[in-house]
Amino acid sequence: MSSGAEKRPRDEDKEDLSKFLNYFPVNLDGQPPSKKKRVQDGFSEGRVFCDKWRALQYAKREEHLLSKYTRNRPTIQRVRKDISKDGWKANHPSPEDIVAKWQPPKRKTVESDPKILNNIQKQKWSGLTIKDFGGTKGEGVVATKPFLKGSILCDYHGRIITAAEGQEIQKTIDDQKCYLFFFNDLCIDAKTFPCECHPDKETLGMKINHSKKHANAKPVHSKMQFTDGTKDIILFKAIKDICIDEEIKFNYGVNRKSYGGEGQDLEWLED
């Protein structure tokens, strides 16, 4: 007669599996135990637990690979190179799977992403350069590597002031090149150049030109979590895939009237 307290076979299986995993912990680089080792340590000859071990290692490897690509979707070649660097010959996701599973960073992740925080602090953003287009357009920012939709490109760097202070500065600007970014009741002043923290750098965000119809980036307000506190940062995010040599543009959200350009020939505002 069986009692209610008796264990069902499935529970025993589970218990044995956890015992097996305690004996032979799953790691990124190891192998499941050989048949000889399994038997020696009191487990069955069968391969069932080894198959489970492999499935767990596969999942661990997938997580490990995905954690490398916090800013941009990786290319298949990049993942292939990383797999080869890790020395994995089998039991790993294919580069194609990793590229397909990659997700743009969630806002919460972006705000505490060490790579992005470091790029902001050092003003070192890869894959972008300043190009002089000449004429009234002047300089702009161009991609030197492809970016996939959802990637963080760079920030709008400058000192944070109130919107009221920004408006005062705006009144003093006599040419059209206005390096002020207004958001909420704040403003990033990239006009006071060179900036206090990067006196030798021409930062990228302030050089991004406008396009309403062909914008490929958008500014996103983020509360970035630096070690010395939370700071308001404007990050530019790709809203479409961007190719090499493509100019980065975002919609300034202005019209002739708001830009003080009424009656002026500001063709670029219509672009």
Ligand SMILES: C[S@@+](CC[C@H](N)C(=O)[O-])C[C@H]1O[C@@H](n2cnc3c(N)ncnc32)[C@H](O)[C@@H]1O
């Ligand atoms: C924040 S600045 C952008 C960088 C600027 N082009 C430079 O050389 O420093 C904004 C100014 O750039 C120019 N600009 C922006 N978008 C443009 C476009 N699509 N075509 C031509 N000029 C543009 C306008 O003079 C605008 O006032």
